[in-house]
Amino acid sequence: MGTVVKLNVQEGVARIVIDAPPVNAQSLAVRRGLWEAVQIAEADPKVVALAILGAGRIFSAGADIAEFEEDGQDPWFGTLYNRIEACRKPVVAGIRGAALGGGLELALACHFRLATPDARLGLPEVTLGLLPGGGGTQRAPRLIGAEAALRLMLTGQPMGARAAEKLGLIDGVVEGDLAEVTVQLAREIGQGSEGAPPRRTRDLRTGLADPQGYEAAVARARAELEADPARAVLEAPHRVIDCVEGALLLPFETGLAYELEAFEELRGGRQSAALRHAFFAERAVARPARLGEAKPAAPRRVGVVGGGARGTSLAAAVAAAGAEVRLMEQDLGHLEAAIGRVQAHLEGEVAAGRMKPEAVAQALGRVSGAERDGGLSGCDLVVETMPEESGLKGDLLARLSELLGPGPVLATTARRAELKTLSAPLAHKARFIALRFAGPPHEAGLLEVGARPDAEGAAVARGFGLARLLGVAAIWAEPAVAEFIAAAGRAAGDDMVKRGEASREEVAAARAWFGMVAEADAGDADIAGWRAEEIIAPICLAMANAGALMLAQGVVENAAAIDVAMMAGEGFPRHAGGPMQWAEARGLARVEAELKARAESHGEALWAPAPQFAELVKNGQGWADL
Structure with missing residues (x-):
């Protein structure tokens, strides 16, 4: 025994x-x-x-x-x-x-x-x-x-x-x-x-x-x-x-x-193998090497700067999860309006059946307003949520970094701006991270955490702690990957429509058949399984290839992170395991050959195989061997 x-x-x-x-x-x-x-x-x-x-x-x-x-x-x-x-x-x-x-x-x-x-x-x-x-x-x-x-x-x-x-x-x-x-x-x-x-x-x-x-x-x-x-x-x-x-x-x-x-x-079978892969992948990405010895700790008090749609969505999610929120706006009128939007988000959660009615008042009780920067004292994470088109992010982040000092972690929700540019004027660059939610924070299933190469592991860990508090999947990625890879899949579908290989309705129906979020209404379109597979294969090929390019550039630590991001944030069916698992199950040699064939007939812009395919196929290896 x-x-x-x-x-x-x-x-x-x-x-x-x-x-x-x-x-x-x-x-x-x-x-x-x-x-x-x-x-x-x-x-x-x-x-x-x-x-x-x-x-x-x-x-x-x-x-x-x-x-x-x-x-x-x-x-x-x-x-x-x-x-x-x-x-x-x-x-x-x-x-x-x-x-x-x-x-x-x-x-x-x-x-x-x-x-x-x-x-x-x-x-x-x-x-x-x-x-x-x-x-x-x-x-x-x-x-x-x-x-x-x-x-x-x-x-x-x-x-x-x-x-x-x-x-x-x-x-x-x-x-x-x-x-x-x-x-x-x-x-x-x-x-x-x-x-x-x-x-x-x-x-x-x-x-x-x-x-x-x-x-x-x-x-x-x-x-x-x-x-x-x-x-x-x-x-x-x-x-x-x-x-x-x-x-x-x-x-x-x-x-x-x-x-x-x-x-x-x-x-x-294929489905169980994919679902087991998803199970292990989610655990593998929960503590990326980028954290070092730091452990993801959920923030107890979160400062949210900006009372727009993104800021109030984040404030609602954090308050509903049980942490305190300091919501900062420029004046009392804007602050009251922002708290009203927080309440609307919470009531929407009740309507969706994700929250009990009596919990709304409790969550609102954890939200307090701040009209001045000093209202952010005591926060262990401060998140700037201003719209990217406002042009105010750089100056605001610089002021917050100087005000907060080296204690709290400062974060931005900017999705497109380069962190190198945003962080250039900051007083405490090592305590600065990016938090990129896949959708409104109170509804998102994925949080991509990014940072400069010299950022402290403890600062990155705070981002993962926020994901743990909110109950969403998190991956390390710099820059964000899920939207880029999903776009490659959409481009593949558009390419088929443009070339007359499939109608837009067929593409939507095939995505629905596969269990993938459709980009257009499939209506009542019925599609045979073999036809759906014909359409889905190029879409998944393009996403797997885009994921391999992200791996080549060091944007993510491993293929598992890409699969988790696509399942949690972009609606890739869990029973297919993510685009990288899909490619490995199909056979990387076969995938490389199919990409080469499409590159010759359709052009290299979308289809030229990423360099990892040749390396892995030559050595008989898989993504985990990278």
Whole structure:
């Protein structure tokens, strides 16, 4: 078992603890440890029951996703869970914090389940283009029926312990010492069983008791999926529904085999590979090398200079996220008007369902006005938001830099002006950064953080801290990349229209088919998949080529940053992984050849391959090798 799984027998109960920080992921070592612990406990005549717990604040966050990139090693998840369920002695799971994915599947394989009041239980595999592959699609419906099980699996959203108890997913909520109560329950069940077989989830029929209602729930889920074009193109939700239906129609062992086959097909498919890439890419770009040793810290008080649309949007986002805002305008009249715009932004969030009505007053209470520069005292980040066409940015930034001194980080939202020019007159250049939101800050999903080469890592980290506060993706880029790469894709579409290779309506329909934000209304245009692929391929080729040029110029640190930027900021479909991942999945040699062919027939302006393609193809490498 090593150190990741601990076994201790206490008065007839084998206490098995997963101790694999930070989230008790079920790596191969953990699975082998659990298997060995169950074997030992079942064979020990002094043991009457088993209790499985997680060390620390979490039961188990499930699989180590990195293992999905390689062939699985025994015991695989389903094999382990079947072994636990088959144990001749009662097994009780004690869930603290969270049981997600394989963590919940492990708990479902146990014979009884307890949880703390704050525990969260979920099956989020669909967000990775997968389905629960360790029996989750078969055991969960037996406990809670098709409707609740499908909601759990298709949304990927966890449920709270109280809701899980009400549905029957767990047997009880423990207010006191979870480990003590779990061990005590295991002891009582084991001592009272008198040789009776444990209650196995596979044998339960509670959730299958109403076959007509079950099938109706399955049919509704299918209809809702088909009615949503953005979700209908995803493979995993369809397979989830099929497997949940199989829980009613198939013998348990056959249902498990059907589930595992679906899991393996999805795991080897293009969509899941792209979604897993997105998962790792987002984590890889969260702490770029440009930060050095500095850690992204969320600002506690943000100064916003300028009460126009961009400034009030930023003020609303920061206040809604829980930080204080000092909003500076030239006089009281402009300030009052600006605070009114902040309120309008917040009320718009309520109308969109992203904010509760009672939270508006709380957010507004965190906004205070400043008519003079001194009102920015105490801010750890000051953001200048004046329109670029105003011509006032340079003088304003110079005055702010001198006023603020070397303490607060000074930022600009300028998207087009060069930082070298803007920063030339600043007194504290090393504390100056650019914050480029993809759209209005209160709605944006992406923040591109840029700075001069000599900027302090701590200053750059403050920009990433702001993104963390606002809950948006952030990348290091200087200058911004997302808009440039998206423009290359639009240019490719325009080029096809100009040359008569596709109509504008077809281009829009193909983008919608792919899951990409359309540049024009596709209307009711219907397009065949093969035709959509013909149109989408040049668009993605152009974006991947533009991304490679950005890499060549050192604008971003890696290809992952480009993919994250395009998914979060420009609507590139997550299930395609971003343009760089799309190119790598297509094959860089093939992409280079296609770019060369289009450069010869369409001109080199858009299509001449970036130099990295030849280098990587020659050495048989990918973007990560740059």
